[in-house]
Amino acid sequence: MKTPLFLLSDFGYSDGYVAQMKAVILSFSGYDTPVIDITHSVLPGNILHGAYHLRSTLPRLPEGSVTLAVVDPGVGSSRFGLAALWRGRFVVAPDNGLISMLSGSMKIWKLPDPEPGSAPTFHGRDVFAPAAARLALDPGWTAFLTPLEHPVLLEEPRAVPGESSLTTVVLHVDNFGNCVTSITEDDLNGFVPSEVITDSGSTSVVPVNYYSQGAGSHGAVFLRGSQGFYEIAVPGASAAEKLGLNPGDTVSLHGN
Amino acid sequence: MKTPLFLLSDFGYSDGYVAQMKAVILSFSGYDTPVIDITHSVLPGNILHGAYHLRSTLPRLPEGSVTLAVVDPGVGSSRFGLAALWRGRFVVAPDNGLISMLSGSMKIWKLPDPEPGSAPTFHGRDVFAPAAARLALDPGWTAFLTPLEHPVLLEEPRAVPGESSLTTVVLHVDNFGNCVTSITEDDLNGFVPSEVITDSGSTSVVPVNYYSQGAGSHGAVFLRGSQGFYEIAVPGASAAEKLGLNPGDTVSLHGN
Amino acid sequence: MKTPLFLLSDFGYSDGYVAQMKAVILSFSGYDTPVIDITHSVLPGNILHGAYHLRSTLPRLPEGSVTLAVVDPGVGSSRFGLAALWRGRFVVAPDNGLISMLSGSMKIWKLPDPEPGSAPTFHGRDVFAPAAARLALDPGWTAFLTPLEHPVLLEEPRAVPGESSLTTVVLHVDNFGNCVTSITEDDLNGFVPSEVITDSGSTSVVPVNYYSQGAGSHGAVFLRGSQGFYEIAVPGASAAEKLGLNPGDTVSLHGN
Structure with a gap:
């Protein structure tokens, strides 16, 4: 090969x-x-x-x-x-x-x-x-080649758990406007979000398995994306545009 | 191969x-x-x-x-x-x-x-x-594999002939701003357009064989594109911009 | 091969x-x-x-x-x-x-x-x-094939030297906003620019060897780019945006 x-x-x-x-x-x-x-x-x-x-x-x-x-x-x-x-x-x-x-x-x-x-x-x-x-x-x-002992490492963005919240960073906005967060399976740990809070306001969010599953929910959906991180999406539209999000922005998810 | x-x-x-x-x-x-x-x-x-x-x-x-x-x-x-x-x-x-x-x-x-x-x-x-x-x-x-008998089929956009008109849909706007219509050779059937009517107004149009042939005509040109469909173009400029057209828009061509 | x-x-x-x-x-x-x-x-x-x-x-x-x-x-x-x-x-x-x-x-x-x-x-x-x-x-x-004796040739944009200036054209704005000029090593001939004059004003400029070298200089930098031409850049930002430049624009560099 x-x-x-x-x-x-x-x-x-x-x-x-x-x-x-x-x-x-x-x-x-x-x-x-x-x-x-x-x-x-x-x-x-x-x-x-x-x-x-x-x-x-x-x-x-x-x-x-x-x-x-x-x-x-x-x-x-x-x-x-x-x-x-x-x-x-x-x-x-x-x-x-x-x-x-x-x-x-x-x-x-x-x-x-x-x-x-x-x-x-x-x-x-x-x-x-x-x-x-x-x-x-x-x-x-x-x-x-010579081994490099101490490579430069930036602080990796991690999801920060609160009492009934998880605060994360938008790592990437994809071509569809889906917002890839820093949340992984391990971070989630049973947490179920019901609200997304951004700098520009709050939006309801429901956990789903695939994008179109939450169509008609008048809000955002939250699902395990294909890149190893959880994503905030809006079925049939750009979540980044609807929620005013860009890469690097901080977002809080609230729930229970 | x-x-x-x-x-x-x-x-x-x-x-x-x-x-x-x-x-x-x-x-x-x-x-x-x-x-x-x-x-x-x-x-x-x-x-x-x-x-x-x-x-x-x-x-x-x-x-x-x-x-x-x-x-x-x-x-x-x-x-x-x-x-x-x-x-x-x-x-x-x-x-x-x-x-x-x-x-x-x-x-x-x-x-x-x-x-x-x-x-x-x-x-x-x-x-x-x-x-x-x-x-x-x-x-x-x-x-x-199992044969699929009834695949999902969308209604294909077709050119609709009127008395002295042809109504079509913009299938695509290309990198040059050329508007690819749904009109094929068969739809044309001798029709010669002289005016394009869009939601935002009307523009004169002349049939040509290649883009620059209509330069100086102060309007749009209409020609057989390379993709099997007729196109509305403006020599040296973006027809989509000049005529305010986007993919999916309806356009009427009038002539005789 | x-x-x-x-x-x-x-x-x-x-x-x-x-x-x-x-x-x-x-x-x-x-x-x-x-x-x-x-x-x-x-x-x-x-x-x-x-x-x-x-x-x-x-x-x-x-x-x-x-x-x-x-x-x-x-x-x-x-x-x-x-x-x-x-x-x-x-x-x-x-x-x-x-x-x-x-x-x-x-x-x-x-x-x-x-x-x-x-x-x-x-x-x-x-x-x-x-x-x-x-x-x-x-x-x-x-x-x-038949030899082509007189191909069409456009006038190549050249840098024009003045008393203590060099006037050039922006050949290209790259993905980082760096403005590639028409100035080559031969044109420079010992000239050291200190000011960029564009249609929208003037900006200080310092010659450097690589982009980040001029960071903190509150102006633009001027350096030999990788494409064979000198470039006007702004470290960590888009020079094209800061200086209002587009491909084809004329720029004067003043110095001594």
Whole structure:
């Protein structure tokens, strides 16, 4: 089986940046590596938003795969590049916290310094892409790298339980306007929400199993999404728009 | 020749959803299936808009190919999944009307029920992607499926002829602002429009063979588009913007 | 090594147009050509914007590769199609100026006329894609084409030096809001800017090596971007938004 390489960035779709990374990656294997875009719509420079995308997609990718993740507001500075091995999958990324939501044990290595002639504004192409391509061809390359003992880790957003509430953060608003919260199965622990409180007001919420199940409830629904986190949705409409929510916003769920 | 697999959805480009479907699809063939995006910008939950994209692109895809089409507002409910064979091409989709514009004869089968552990909110990844991947590797798989006798079919938007008019629906607004109507060669039948009437007013229109041919006409042009339908365009500008049109809007063409 | 084929257009991501081109291209090789998107977000019909993307990405693509570039407001008219060989890389494009920024020597050929049955509104699919696919399989095909002596060339935007200033054009605004100017290393010639003057006012600017280096300077930074041109940026924010700049706008840099 070929080793697939997945790409995640905040580069968007309006530039040639992603193609230039792909040209580097593919030239290593004679254009024979399967390269798949996760998304390039991470909010520009927003490391935590990129960390969410990495966390939600990586468990779905095959073992042995390599993911190149670049959200890098400090590009050009002396922060390291890293390679990490998490549950059998490699990640290549800047050492700035992008791997913060990959909980559990990881092996982490420093990448070599940028070569002379590298563009100080585009390590994705000139530093990380070659490293990811090498790893995809030869996982044993890590034997030649220095372990990174203390990677930069951001504080992971966690759901905070109250007396009859759970306070969470909107990790991501998806294409349908569904608001992915930081709540996981473990956080829930029997809690049943009946009301969502946001900065702009409160809305009734009912737990359901799938989006359309709560249609006609004149409010929001709360369900286990496909990305490993609970979501607040409005059937047939954008919950983000109806509730005035954006990634990073704090939300309280009240119930019993 | 490898069997290519084409993807059509309303999942957008800002989530990892499409990549997660691709990871499933490609794992079936050891990452050796060519996978090509048609578009993931179908209007969220708009089955008829997805049906237009499927209808306009499918005839251009090679015989033997498999297209995975997911626009699925009822995901999680008990609607079936289906596989259809249309002019030698396979389509895998929810049974909700997405195949409505594929006129003519089709063979249609029910897909197996979701396996335990499938996410009730993401049948694209957990039900349809595995089915599409199997079909791409083995078209004979349909022999093990149950025929679906009465698939859900939406009323296909048709052009309605008046005394000296033709009333149509805007099926799609493309990246250039061209408004794709439901009018085909057969509907036209010698009719020559000179005026477009919309909710916001009327505009002169001239029939042309290509976009720039009507430049300087201070109005709109009407021409046979590349997708099998007639289009209303404004040379060098967005017709949708100039005429205030959106997908689903009704438009009347008057002439003689 | 396989011959990769790169795609550049103003077709956007909301239509099936790119997929229809890919189906044509891939059918030539039994779905075995690596096809990579550069971008499809060139401003609709803006040839100079497409020329910038072609110029900035082409040097990064491997020798022997084929790039299909389609920004074609005159589609359907009698302008030629062309194939060009620039620094060992092939480009297939309409003869409308899209290759204007590829300075230096080029070999250029006329493409065959559209075949009967081609859509007059979609030469990308029906004329250019088959030509690009043929070139990717057989570079010797050019021996059967007629040389094109006088291709259409637009005036390339150049930086204009003043007494203590440099006047330039914004070639492109990238996903981060960085404004790519027409200034190259050669234009700079020791000039050090301290002020950016735009239609909407003036802003201080400091030369830096990478984006975040100028953070806290309460103004803009000026640095050699990764695409071969100097850029005006604002660390952690969109320079385009802060300075009110769009592609095509004129900007003066003052200094000493």
